[in-house]
Amino acid sequence: MPVLEKGNAQTWRRRTTGENLFRWFGWLIGVAIFAVCWQRISEATTWFFVWDAPRIAGDIWTRATPPRWEYITQLGRPIWDTLNIATLGTLIAICLAVPVAFMAARNTTPSVLFIRPVALLVIVSSRSINSLIWALLLIAIIGPGVFAGIIAIAIRSIGFCAKLLYEAIEEIDHTQVEAISATGASRWQVMAYGIVPQILPAFAGISVFRWDINIRESTVLGLVGAGGIGLQLSASLNVLAWPQVSLILLVILAAVMISEWVSAKVRGAII
């Protein structure tokens, strides 16, 4: 226990002097790094615009309110497209994520040395790149539209679903698997009766959770041209139609809240 001796009296301290110095040094380096970063941001900023920002914000606010409510009649189809992008993208993703997850889980992978690293690489690369970037890429390849959005959402979701699913597979109860294999079941029968029933609730929960996230992400995919309500948003922004922008933002907010509510309800019912 670190104590401070002053004369004869001993006082309790949290850390020794060496630890304290080390900590202060660490904080010093941290603050220095932050200062350098802030300076770089500050250099790249036109401060005149920043001082002017409250006036601009007020100006945008007066232009954006009230929202142009009659524009909502034109938003039905884009919302339907957004829903399709999220749902079909999630469906494709979970179909592809299941085999990847089984290949990535330590206890079900066919080969720890060769196949598991490949599956993990697929998961990491799909997870580390945002769906907007995938959409950008797919638009260059297969052209703008809803289809590119669906594929972008699907690719982005594979990593997320597969990662959570393979962690669930690694945490299963082994005694049940052993019991099934003791009855003389084949590899596939062990899979179907020993492993799948254990991960099914987790699987359903993950799918619904990802669907909720995908609704959120598909609302902005249109900004790069991949269909959905984001297309209307970017078109309205380009012509500076602020009343339409505020209406679209309200619709997006409502969609996100509804999907979150649905996903919370369904997950509550499953688990």
Next chain:
Amino acid sequence: MSHRELEDMLGKGWRKPPFVSNPKLRWSLILGFFAYLVAAFMTIEVDWGRVYVGLDRGWAFILAFTSPDFTSRASDIWDGLLESIVMTVAASVVGILISIPIGLGAARNIAPLPIYLICRGIVAISRALQEIIVAILLVAIFGFGPLAGFLTLSFATIGFLSKLLAEDIEAMDKVQAEAIKASGARWLQWINYGVQPQVMPRLVGLSMYRIDINFRESAILGLVGAGGIGATLNTAFDRYEYDTAAAILILIIGIVMSLEYLSGIIRAKVQ
């Protein structure tokens, strides 16, 4: 014993129980799902000719991953990456610093009701608005550049971190906090010695995870002009320079992987 009697004795064969036990609900779910699928496929317009034409380009892009071009746009890539990293660091620091008091305020067992409601309101707003939409608005207000990206990421960090921190504080062990209070500690001392040691491991883990997310998000903010590598990436796609785009994507994946590895080490050390 006749064959008939044997079958009676054995009874019905065992069947897997269905996932949804209520048959009416099960069938209506299945039917509704297929009805939705049909409706979705009817309304999606896919230009298969365009997709077919694009397959060559897709293949060219996949090939580009085998020969990424780091050199010919090296200075652009370097500037973009540096700006992304700078934005990530600064936004994470500021976001974490702000989210700690808000997290304290959003925990019902620490904060009085009015403060609790205000902090929960801030968290809800920050979580409901998407990064890219916030970025669009902030770019309109503050002008192009990394300042808008920095503010966006800080704002998003607050919602994420405060909510999880508040949930952790609400789930903490009350006895330890009470013991500190009983020793006559002031409010700050109570937080520092009674609450903070309990939530610190999780706070560090969550912060590391958020830094990881912030870097990934900073890669797309450039699409709307908020600074970072996204602008470079967008230009590379627009000019069909797939080898440069592949190089940038490889760099992003590499940085995210090393961040994840680092955060794994730090989390293991703290817990």
